[in-house]
Amino acid sequence: MNRSPSLAAISEPPRQTPVRHLVDVLVVGGGSAGLMAAVAAARQGARVLLVERNGYLGGTLSMVTLGSFCGLYTVTETEVIPVVGGMAAEFTERLAHWGGPREPLRWLQTASLPYDPTLVKLAADELVLQAGVQLAFHCLAVGVLREDQHVRGAIFEGRDGRWACAAHVVIDCTGDGDIAALAGADFEHDPQVIQAPTTMFRLGGVDVARASALNRDELRRHLEQAVACGLNLPRTSGGAFSVRPASMHLNITRVVKDGRAPDPLDTQELTDSEVQGRRQISAYLKAFRRFVPGYENCFIEDIGAQIGVRESRRVRGDYWLTQHDVLNQGRFRDAVACSAWPMEEHGVGRATLWRFLAPGTYYQLPYRMMLPAGLHGLLVAGRCASASHEAHASMRVAAVCMALGEAAGVAAAQAVAAGVMPRDIDTDALRRTLRAQGAILGD
Numbered sequence: 001m002n003r004s005p006s007l008a009a010i011s012e013p014p015r016q017t018p019v020r021h022l023v024d025v026l027v028v029g030g031g032s033a034g035l036m037a038a039v040a041a042a043r044q045g046a047r048v049l050l051v052e053r054n055g056y057l058g059g060t061l062s063m064v065t066l067g068s069f070c071g072l073y074t075v076t077e078t079e080v081i082p083v084v085g086g087m088a089a090e091f092t093e094r095l096a097h098w099g100g101p102r103e104p105l106r107w108l109q110t111a112s113l114p115y116d117p118t119l120v121k122l123a124a125d126e127l128v129l130q131a132g133v134q135l136a137f138h139c140l141a142v143g144v145l146r147e148d149q150h151v152r153g154a155i156f157e158g159r160d161g162r163w164a165c166a167a168h169v170v171i172d173c174t175g176d177g178d179i180a181a182l183a184g185a186d187f188e189h190d191p192q193v194i195q196a197p198t199t200m201f202r203l204g205g206v207d208v209a210r211a212s213a214l215n216r217d218e219l220r221r222h223l224e225q226a227v228a229c230g231l232n233l234p235r236t237s238g239g240a241f242s243v244r245p246a247s248m249h250l251n252i253t254r255v256v257k258d259g260r261a262p263d264p265l266d267t268q269e270l271t272d273s274e275v276q277g278r279r280q281i282s283a284y285l286k287a288f289r290r291f292v293p294g295y296e297n298c299f300i301e302d303i304g305a306q307i308g309v310r311e312s313r314r315v316r317g318d319y320w321l322t323q324h325d326v327l328n329q330g331r332f333r334d335a336v337a338c339s340a341w342p343m344e345e346h347g348v349g350r351a352t353l354w355r356f357l358a359p360g361t362y363y364q365l366p367y368r369m370m371l372p373a374g375l376h377g378l379l380v381a382g383r384c385a386s387a388s389h390e391a392h393a394s395m396r397v398a399a400v401c402m403a404l405g406e407a408a409g410v411a412a413a414q415a416v417a418a419g420v421m422p423r424d425i426d427t428d429a430l431r432r433t434l435r436a437q438g439a440i441l442g443d
């Protein structure tokens with residue numbers, strides 16, 4: 001069969017699409033950012049619909065599975081200091097009540113909080129339902145309602161057909177900036193530049209005490225031995241986290257195509273990446289069993305439901321966060337979040353590149369990086385917000401996406417209450433509300 005997209009084109013008949021929901025705030029995507037955005041807006045009194053293509057919340061946290069929440073802290077030689085608080089801190093506290101870890105784990109020149117991906121699904125359901133957020137699962141956003149430069153809602157394909165939601169404010173938390181792209185926003189996306197994706201997996205049957213005693217360099221040395229013995233491992237430096245007995249979560253595969261990252265917005269390249277990512281796991285299983293202490297009897301316990309895409313569209317906003325901001329403690333009048341996460345670059349080689357911030361420092365993230373340039377009625381929160389490739393390498397981590405989501409949700413509700421567009425809200429009032437709910441905005 002010829003798969004060429006130019007083989008033929010068909011015309012679809014025009015159709016009537018029912019408007020099923022009319023809400024104050026529509027949040028598309030229920031990952032780190034969307035979860036917080038929806039709950040934050042609802043707690044301010046807005047009527048909120050949260051639409052998610054999966055049957056559960058958490059996005060990358062639960063569908064890809066990560067080892068730990070990054071971005072919560074800045075570190076000095078002696079201290080681990082929170083730089084993200086607010087609803088992200090409330091969420092990690094909820095996970096702790098379900099039995100998750102409370103104590104940060106120090107590694108390299110930073111620290112993160114390990115978590116159990118399954119608990120995220122449970123805690124997220126609880127959080128949104130308690131806040132009164134209406135949920136629509138298994139629905140994919142496929143279009144937007146747009147009048148001139150105003151985004152007025154979105155169109156979804158669900159199990160029961162196509163439907164629309166009209167809203168005063170739409171928040172794009174799709175990670176890929178799907179809504180912004182459908183609305184015609186300007187964005188950057190270049191497969192020659194973006195970071196490589198990773199398929200996450202968990203190994204069972206691990207002697208966790210011995211495995212955890214290895215630092216990153218030691219793990220890398222053992223895996224380099226495996227490479228020297230002929231095993232084809234695309235990456236030897238990676239993360240290993242344990243939150244369950246005998247179980248280790250590994251962030252170690254790396255999928256590359258023709259010397260660059262595969263394009264996560266291309267169906268065939270994404271499909272091939274899923275297959276390649278899973279295929280790599282069998283090579284890692286052999287390498288861990290033979291070469292890494294503590295893993296002699298390990299087996300594959302779990303594989304993420306989806307390959308982990310680190311980077312795709314970055315939507316150009318009123319402010320474009322830069323590497324200079326990240327490395328020089330950027331400060332902004334309209335700051336809505338802080339981050340101290342290093343620039344973490346997963347290129348195509350076997351090593352990951354890190355550029356750390358000075359000990360104990362952080363940079364701020366401005367509200368304007370969530371306002372897509374030239375469009376009204378739309379906010380973009382999470383990893384698809386407005387940042388250069390280099391700045392994105394730092395701001396994309398889960399805790400920072402949560403802080404941006406919380407800010408976007410409060411901003412959207414304040415826009416609704418004031419009857420204005422998100423660009424025209426009083427950012428001092430936004431910052432006061434965020435501070436009152438425990439968010440850390442820095443000096």
Ligand SMILES: Cc1cc2nc3c(=O)[nH]c(=O)nc-3n(C[C@H](O)[C@H](O)[C@H](O)COP(=O)(O)OP(=O)(O)OC[C@H]3O[C@@H](n4cnc5c(N)ncnc54)[C@H](O)[C@@H]3O)c2cc1C
Nearest residue numbers: 029031032033053059060070141174175308309382383398
């Ligand atoms: C391999 C990998 C490892 C990482 N490791 C860590 C780590 O250890 N710690 C850390 O803190 N961060 C880590 N990150 C980064 C971090 O996980 C993400 O950048 C962050 O979670 C992104 O949050 P988000 O809400 O912006 O997007 P996502 O979590 O991707 O959420 C987007 C949500 O939108 C939904 N969606 C997408 N498109 C549509 C649509 N059209 N219609 C409806 N729903 C849609 C998706 O299903 C998803 O639920 C890692 C990322 C990757 C890929």
